[in-house]
Amino acid sequence: EPEVTQTPSHQVTQMGQEVILRCVPISNHLYFYWYRQILGQKVEFLVSFYNNEISEKSEIFDDQFSVERPDGSNFTLKIRSTKLEDSAMYFCASSEGDRAHGYTFGSGTRLTVV
Amino acid sequence: AQTVTQSQPEMSVQEAETVTLSCTYDTSESDYYLFWYKQPPSRQMILVIRQEAYKQQNATENRFSVNFQKAAKSFSLKISDSQLGDAAMYFCAYRGFYNNNDMRFGAGTRLTVKP
Numbered sequence: 001e002p003e004v005t006q007t008p009s010h011q012v013t014q015m016g017q018e019v020i021l022r023c024v025p026i027s028n029h030l031y032f033y034w035y036r037q038i039l040g041q042k043v044e045f046l047v048s049f050y051n052n053e054i055s056e057k058s059e060i061f062d063d064q065f066s067v068e069r070p071d072g073s074n075f076t077l078k079i080r081s082t083k084l085e086d087s088a089m090y091f092c093a094s095s096e097g098d099r100a101h102g103y104t105f106g107s108g109t110r111l112t113v114v
Numbered sequence: 115a116q117t118v119t120q121s122q123p124e125m126s127v128q129e130a131e132t133v134t135l136s137c138t139y140d141t142s143e144s145d146y147y148l149f150w151y152k153q154p155p156s157r158q159m160i161l162v163i164r165q166e167a168y169k170q171q172n173a174t175e176n177r178f179s180v181n182f183q184k185a186a187k188s189f190s191l192k193i194s195d196s197q198l199g200d201a202a203m204y205f206c207a208y209r210g211f212y213n214n215n216d217m218r219f220g221a222g223t224r225l226t227v228k229p
Binding site for chain 2: 042044105
């Protein structure tokens with residue numbers, strides 16, 4: 001079964017530092033997503049990415065965040081100048097593009113900002 | 115904007131019994147897709163079942179089935195013969211057909227299965 005791979009599984013960073021969360025989507029998928037889940041809370045949409053550009057982003061996804069697909073396989077989420085409230089589980093997901101399909105999620109990166 | 119509401123923060127069920135998790139949603143679209151995801155303690159989100167809004171027949175996957183009421187905008191998940199491994203957070207999700215390619219999630223229902 002193809003999977004979405006996320007690294008690292010857990011990252012601790014100091015407030016104000018930059019972090020890059022990495023994802024390898026399923027190879028034939030066309031749409032890529034980042035979601036976050038603050039502990040005990042709902043899963044929140046951050047951004048969707050298609051054809052090498054952002055197709056939609058939420059109000060959470062401000063100038064602090066950026067996404068990139070640098071090499072055709074990795075899909076990264078960069079958070080500049082992290083804040084304490086950025087501590088959350090970050091999930092990457094990919095889909096074939098057919099809306100009938102659900103997403104395949106990665107196992108998440110737990111980001112802790114101290 | 116589409117919203118998804120799960121009114122039951124927590125539910126519990128006895129092993130081998132049946133439980134129903136509720137979900138309602140709000141949308142102006144006529145075509146869309148609905149999903150139930152399971153998030154066990156390992157934290158990975160796993161697709162349980164999906165329903166196309168244009169299909170009247172309720173989706174079924176083994177012990178999991180849905181009761182899709184389009185007019186009422188309701189999409190409940192029924193788990194039959196509950197097993198200890200079913201214990202998890204369950205998220206209802208909506209994905210539009212025309213607008214937005216992203217998926218919107220409800221707040222989740224934590225299901226406990228008692229032996």
